[in-house]
Amino acid sequence: MSKTSLTKNIEKALYDYCYDLGHIAVDEVTMPGNEGIVDTLSVEMRGNRSEGYEKIWRFYEIKVSKQDFYSKNKLTFLGHFNYFVLPVELYEVVIADIPKHIGVLTYRKGTITVKKKPIRQKELIINEEILFRNLVTSMNREVFKAKQIEKGLSIYNTETLMKEIVKRTAKGKSDFLVDFMLEIYAEDKNKFLNLLIDSSVSEDYKELVLSVLSQELKYLKEDVVLIKKDYREERRLKRDAWLKIKQLENQLKEIAN
Structure with a gap:
């Protein structure tokens, strides 16, 4: 996911x-x-x-x-x-x-x-030998992803996408296709999520849709937590730097006097 x-x-x-x-x-x-x-x-x-x-x-x-x-x-x-x-x-x-x-x-x-x-x-x-073969297989997968970026999702109709996702889910391989759509096609991400939501009216897709959207929500919440941590850390560093500046200014004044 x-x-x-x-x-x-x-x-x-x-x-x-x-x-x-x-x-x-x-x-x-x-x-x-x-x-x-x-x-x-x-x-x-x-x-x-x-x-x-x-x-x-x-x-x-x-x-x-x-x-x-x-x-x-x-x-x-x-x-x-x-x-x-x-x-x-x-x-x-x-x-x-x-x-x-x-x-x-x-x-x-x-x-x-x-x-x-x-x-x-x-x-x-x-x-x-098996390790090297699997390395090459995974590299081939990444090359395939890179070459598909130019195509985007527009060339696929909704039914084709959903059938492929369901087929891969049944084989335990949905993570590849869903990651492929959510991560590689950044500009089409909202389109894909909306496609899932629109398809949730079908019982065939409901379980898959709920799983994908729940996972996406989980990661979005984790991103918010990380952003808050980074913001607090940045504020702390700025405060420490400001205090150091004031300390040095006071030391310079004492030396000058």
Whole structure:
């Protein structure tokens, strides 16, 4: 479903961080069996073409709230190096409950910082060929999304959209299509939400519509809380800066006299 703005900002900052390191990274890579979906997966190719490459795999799990961190959702830590990626404020709250071998990257205002280095795991828990295949599959998905941006939703009629969503819901894949519409097509987002509301009169779509709209409402409320926190933090910093200025002005006056 739709993600909070904080989650999306962290994803972007993490991608930039991996890119700067020269790693290949992609979001939301499905693991085989019951191993779940890792938030971000990256691979570092060490070596050279003539001597061959060693692949170093890193798994990143993004958590944006205390509730999110302590939820029962499966953590997908299967790489040579495994990390939590947390807002710096959350890291200070949960630091005691982070396993010794798991690394931590913190996020603050667009910047990723290494707070705790992970311990390298000697062996991958997952077959590397399968891991590489799933990485490529997820990258192909992202390319498909990017190429679809130019089309928008206008080329699809309502019935076609709703049938596709219901079909994917039955297969447990609705998250991809709904995320695709809500997040990629920013200009068409309201159109899509209105489409869902208009379709809720049909019993075939009612359960899906309620689920999507409830999730969207949840994330909007979380965004409001984050905006309030940022506003209070900004006011505090301005107040501290003003007090510092006044303090320095008084010190200068004392020295001048």
